[in-house]
Amino acid sequence: MNSIKKSVVLILSGIFAVISFSACSNDFDDVEQAANTNVSINSSLSNVRVVESGYVRTQVNSKTLTRGEGNDLKPEDINITPVSESQAKAFTTGEAGDDGKSTVSMYRWVTLLYRCKTADGTMKDLSELVVWPYYGDWIGDGTPNQLVIGCHSTITSNDQRPTNFANMSSASEVNMLALFAHVFSQKALVIVPDYEGYGSTAGDPHPYCNRELTAEQVVTGVKAGLSYFESTVTKMDKNWSGVAIGYSQGGAVSASVLRYCQEHNETSLRLKGAVCGDGPYDPLATLKRYIEMDQLYMPVAPAMLLKGAIDTDPEMAGCAVEDFVTDKFYETGIFDMIQNKEKNTDQIQAALLEYSRDNGDNGGFTMKAKCDEGFLPYTKNNLVDGNGKKRNFELENGKGTNYCTVDQCLKAGVIEYFRNGTITGEVPEAKLKALEKSLAKNALTYGNYKPGRGFTFFHSTRDEVVPFCNLESVRNSWGSNDIKVLSYNSGTYLHVGTGTAFFTWYCGDYVNEILENKWAPCEDEVGGRFWSRAE
Helix, strand or coil, X not given: CCCHHHHHHHHCCCCCCCCCHHHCCCCCCCCCCCCCCCEECCCCCCCCEXXXXXXXXXXXXXXXXXXXXXXXXXXXXXXXXEECHHHHHXXXXXXXXXXXXXXXXXXXXXXXXXXEECCCXXXXXXXXXXXXXXXXXXXXXXXXXXXXXXXCCCCCCHHHCHHHHHHCCCCCHHHHHHHHHCHHHCCEEEEEECCCCCHHXXXXXXXXXXXXXXXXXXXXXXXXXXXXXXXXXXXXXXXXXXXXXXXXXXXXXXXXXXXXXXXXXXXXXXXXXXXXXXCCCCHHHHHHHXXXXXXXXXXXXXXXXXXXXXXXXXXXXXXXXXXXXXXXXXXCCHHHHHHHCCCCHHHHHHHHHHHHHHHHHHCCCCCEEEECCEEEECCHHHCECCCCCECCCECCCCCCCEEECHHHCECHXXXXXHHHCCCCCCCCHHHHHHHHHHHHCCCCCCCCCCCCCCEEEEEEXXXXXXXXXXXXXXXXXXXXXXXXXXXXXXXXXXXXXHHHHHHHHHHHHHHHHHHCCCCCCEEEEECCCCEEECC
């Protein structure tokens, strides 16, 4: 088996690499659009159907790649473009020339709807992306020998959903997960569900960090995708096995999927393990750590925790976000932005910075941004220094260059309760305890479950968005005799930088250990390794 690592290394340098479809090499001036379909599937799962389908062509440009810090792969290194069925056949059969044989990988994808229980207790159609290698006669047997369950990280824009795979303007984490299927002879069926609140259920609230519900929905979706594939495309290899992969929110979801399968004796997915990067495994510990740090590098994270719990958890009946957050944070419009699902996390961060600039001097919500003099409030009065010189603020999101203090977001009564357990009266005790219970029960380790084989946890010791306390919570509860615990130490320690390292180097090795039955529990420290392009 060729290493999945090779696929990832050559496909993406990071989960947020910008690779425009419009910049792809254009072998065909007019790309035919695959027609949408609506095909019912005969299976034990009700209402499984295809609502959209297509083909994607990827090409790695000829470059020399060397390992080292910095100089990550550039967008022009990789071409990714949707093609028609006839074009896909032309490339895989060699009719498009040698280029089609030697450097191109073809993928078939479908968007499926499947029936599943949702947060409000009703059954609805959830959506998911299913991707597999598209083979021509020259490449041989295309029977998948692996099932990859892709669990995506936090999104706030519905355009970032996995089922928008072929229409994304940049190569994202979803593209990376999908491209596990084929590159360098990797033969995998890849299924990446939209979480509830995105795709077909975009009008509904997203139950953010709801462990059990999301795991059940993902497992149901993967069973539906597997049933579709084997009933309409081809049977899986008789010895196939499965693995779950995810980073950030996806890390928590992939771990929850493995727990769910082990707890419920769900063997149909043949799940051998999960590779989990920097996941929020303990929402309560995360909130307490935010308060302890007094630095929120991604204010949308606690906002989503609160909104998800209040919108979807019966424990929070009678609560509203206004009970817990400051008026000035609420007035930024962040909860409307989360509800509308039009802005991605970078755009929300930019909107918060803009709000800070325009309102911070007047007592409004204030962010701090990095400049040559350190971190200063990002307000109009600080745009120039005492000499009238414009300050050069760094505003790029995801690089640790802007944050807000916790009191900008949370009421003092909330901070006091989760810091010291003290009830001040500002927020009713019943509401504080409801929030505490709601967050606590969604911890990966909640309850009496004992982990089986296959849990691999990779976490930066200095992650500023998903703090290391999440891994500590798992290790302290489960110990390290039954799980693989990997503490990541590197100069590139921020959340996005860790994602780069996770996907481009480490993830593939850990996946192979699981699939090749070489997985073993341990506790270890790992350093920073990157692949980069030689100039």
